[in-house]
Amino acid sequence: MVFLSKKQIGMVSTVLMIVTFILYRIEGYNYISITLMLIITLIAGFNVFKKAFSALRYKIVSIDALVTIAVIGAIFIGEYWEAAAVVYLFMIGDYLESKTIEKTRNSIELLLHQQPSTARKIEDGKYVIVDAEEIQVGEHVVVFSGEKIPVDGTIIKGSASINQASINGESLPQDVYENDFVYATSVVESGYVVIVTVKEVDDTMFSRIIKLVEEAQDKKAKRQKLLERFSQYYTPAVILLAIIMVLVTKDINLSLTLLVIACPGALVISTPVSIVAGIGNGAKHGVLFKGGETVESLNKVDVVAFDKTGTLTIGKPKVMDYVSFSEVDALYLAAVGESYSQHPIALAIIEYANKTYPTIKQADDTEIFHGKGLRFEYEGSSYFLGNERLMKENNISLTKVEEKLHYYQKRKSSVVLLSDHQEILGLFAIEDQVREDSKQLIEQLKRRGIKTVMLTGDNHAIASAIATELNIDEIHSQLLPQDKADVIEKLQQKSVVAMVGDGVNDALALTIADVGIAMGQVGSDVAMESADVVLVNDDVSKISYALSLSKAIVKNMNINIIFAMIVVSFLLMGVIVKTVNLSLGMLVHELSVLLVIIHATTLLRFNVRSKV
Numbered sequence: 001m002v003f004l005s006k007k008q009i010g011m012v013s014t015v016l017m018i019v020t021f022i023l024y025r026i027e028g029y030n031y032i033s034i035t036l037m038l039i040i041t042l043i044a045g046f047n048v049f050k051k052a053f054s055a056l057r058y059k060i061v062s063i064d065a066l067v068t069i070a071v072i073g074a075i076f077i078g079e080y081w082e083a084a085a086v087v088y089l090f091m092i093g094d095y096l097e098s099k100t101i102e103k104t105r106n107s108i109e110l111l112l113h114q115q116p117s118t119a120r121k122i123e124d125g126k127y128v129i130v131d132a133e134e135i136q137v138g139e140h141v142v143v144f145s146g147e148k149i150p151v152d153g154t155i156i157k158g159s160a161s162i163n164q165a166s167i168n169g170e171s172l173p174q175d176v177y178e179n180d181f182v183y184a185t186s187v188v189e190s191g192y193v194v195i196v197t198v199k200e201v202d203d204t205m206f207s208r209i210i211k212l213v214e215e216a217q218d219k220k221a222k223r224q225k226l227l228e229r230f231s232q233y234y235t236p237a238v239i240l241l242a243i244i245m246v247l248v249t250k251d252i253n254l255s256l257t258l259l260v261i262a263c264p265g266a267l268v269i270s271t272p273v274s275i276v277a278g279i280g281n282g283a284k285h286g287v288l289f290k291g292g293e294t295v296e297s298l299n300k301v302d303v304v305a306f307d308k309t310g311t312l313t314i315g316k317p318k319v320m321d322y323v324s325f326s327e328v329d330a331l332y333l334a335a336v337g338e339s340y341s342q343h344p345i346a347l348a349i350i351e352y353a354n355k356t357y358p359t360i361k362q363a364d365d366t367e368i369f370h371g372k373g374l375r376f377e378y379e380g381s382s383y384f385l386g387n388e389r390l391m392k393e394n395n396i397s398l399t400k401v402e403e404k405l406h407y408y409q410k411r412k413s414s415v416v417l418l419s420d421h422q423e424i425l426g427l428f429a430i431e432d433q434v435r436e437d438s439k440q441l442i443e444q445l446k447r448r449g450i451k452t453v454m455l456t457g458d459n460h461a462i463a464s465a466i467a468t469e470l471n472i473d474e475i476h477s478q479l480l481p482q483d484k485a486d487v488i489e490k491l492q493q494k495s496v497v498a499m500v501g502d503g504v505n506d507a508l509a510l511t512i513a514d515v516g517i518a519m520g521q522v523g524s525d526v527a528m529e530s531a532d533v534v535l536v537n538d539d540v541s542k543i544s545y546a547l548s549l550s551k552a553i554v555k556n557m558n559i560n561i562i563f564a565m566i567v568v569s570f571l572l573m574g575v576i577v578k579t580v581n582l583s584l585g586m587l588v589h590e591l592s593v594l595l596v597i598i599h600a601t602t603l604l605r606f607n608v609r610s611k612v
Contacts, residue, residue, distance in 0.1 A: 006047075006095050013044040017088055024081055037080040045071060045087035066235045066262070073256030082260055089593060090268055114185050115206060119150040122194065133201050142194045149186045152204045153195035154179060159370045160191030161343065164457075173344065175371035189343060191370035238262040238572075245576070254575070261571045261585040266592040270560035273596060277603040278553035286536040287546045294532035297514045298550040300496040304445055304543070305488060305509070307501035308456035308466060311519060311540065313432040315502070317344050319352035320413065321429040325400055330426025334418045335360045337376040337385040345414060348430050373416070384419045391417055391424070401427055411465060434469060437541040442470050444544040453491065455484045457505065484509040500543065501531075517543060552606050560596045567592040 020036040052064035067090050074083035119132045122140040132150040143149050161173040164186040173189050176182060184204040242255040275292040282289050289295055309315045324330045335353035338346035339362040353360060363376035373386010384394055391398060396419045408415050408429045418426040442452055453474040456463045463477040476487050485508045491497045499513035510516030510531045518531035535542050571588060574580030
């Protein structure tokens with residue numbers, strides 16, 4: 001059975017089980033039905049038997065061992081159907097559990113793909129393309145527009161607008177100049193820079209993120225299953241009880257019946273079947289859980305930490321205000337000036353202008369000033385479009401816009417000014433937008449008694465404005481990925497923490513948190529693979545639904561477990577006092593499994609108003 005996967009074993013066993021059940025009910029035991037039952041026992045039980053003997057080598061008596069003894073006992077006393085049924089039910093439970101708890105490992109591979117594989121090194125005044133891993137500390141690397149920075153280092157020449165979303169999660173580019181520090185995997189959107197390497201590729205900030213994510217995932221994967229802890233006591237106790245019965249009653253059939261009846265089929269399947277049903281419900285509503293452990297952890301969450309950009313906010317700059325200071329149509333002119341640019345702020349201005357002007361002409365000539373803006377020609381006139389620095393360098397008076405500038409600077413909006421060679425013609429205030437459903441979610445979390453925290457790479461003023469608008473309890477700003485992880489670990493000292501994020505820079509925090517929740521549509525693949533829960537439609541209000549669903553799933557599991565334990569207890573008592581024989585015991589046993597499954601399927605109809 002080594003050559004068959006768990007899924008294949010399950011499919012083959014199920015088909016054989018159906019055929020055998022029909023034959024058994026029609027004709028009872030005969031050579032064909034017995035042969036099929038033994039084949040099912042071998043196929044479905046191979047991995048169970050293997051794990052049982054492996055555990056015994058280390059002096060561990062697991063539930064796998066109990067199942068193995070029960071199956072051997074059932075065959076010994078001629079109850080072949082019971083042997084096949086016991087091992088089949090156990091195999092199904094084990095399969096469902098492994099499918100729901102198994103954590104994906106693809107996030108590491110996805111992170112590796114984010115790293116530049118080559119670098120343009122300056123050697124003897126020439127550019128030489130080399131493997132990024134070959135770059136040593138102190139060497140000079142040049143990066144042009146559209147390329148990823150391959151190393152952590154300090155700029156010694158040039159200036160550029162770079163996107164550091166992979167590190168700080170912020171979608172708005174940052175202007176960098178000589179002596180500024182930049183991180184590997186940041187993208188140069190315009191301009192160029194020459195960097196002196198300060199860290200080898202294996203020691204960059206991004207490489208450290210990869211290592212830490214891998215370590216954190218390994219730590220999570222080593223948590224013991226509740227069922228395994230239970231088996232440490234239950235299995236030896238049942239085996240000991242069976243031995244005592246043999247010694248006292250001299251009735252080996254009774255002892256073997258005890259072992260078969262004691263095999264906790266309903267108990268084994270009680271947890272995974274609830275989880276599978278609950279996960280199915282979540283998927284139908286756009287909430288993807290990655291395992292049973294996630295569901296249980298989410299039920300205990302009392303702190304939810306949020307990344308800002310792309311999570312609480314849309315992550316796309318938008319013109320929030322436009323002011324004209326002249327009879328000239330500054331809106332149309334600004335869109336003309338940005339017509340060649342793919343800069344996010346330029347696209348925001350064009351999008352805003354398109355509401356009024358569906359068709360916009362292109363500038364006759366454009367000159368870019370990195371980190372400042374641009375100059376463009378249109379219909380024989382020259383204009384400047386950019387920040388205050390560009391205006392001051394070209395002696396454009398800012399007197400008429402001082403009041404507006406002060407207001408928007410206080411809000412920490414990005415301000416773009418349009419001027420001719422004499423005066424300011426227009427002003428654009430550009431900001432990220434708060435998601436419409438963010439405020440509703442924060443209110444819902446507060447009603448649940450859950451504390452809310454914002455973790456962002458943005459500056460404190462912007463973070464504070466967003467947090468105030470949403471009524472968030474705690475703010476941590478200007479954070480790098482490791483800083484976010486540190487805050488999560490500090491919160492975990494007193495609380496069970498969920499982290500909500502959408503970017504590569506959130507991957508470590510998502511993995512460190514007790515529950516990582518990623519935005520599906522706008523989120524990076526790395527964030528989604530690192531997270532425990534994925535919101536398929538980027539609807540953050542679904543977090544409240546996920547919390548309610550996790551509570552319902554855990555409640556459903558607990559009821560199943562209690563019911564299964566009561567059934568097993570009564571069956572054991574019945575065997576001991578000789579009022580329950582093997583056939584009756586197996587009937588009750590199988591009915592209890594069926595009831596557990598039926599109860600679990602009520603989760604498929606769960607909604608926020610339902611009472612499960």
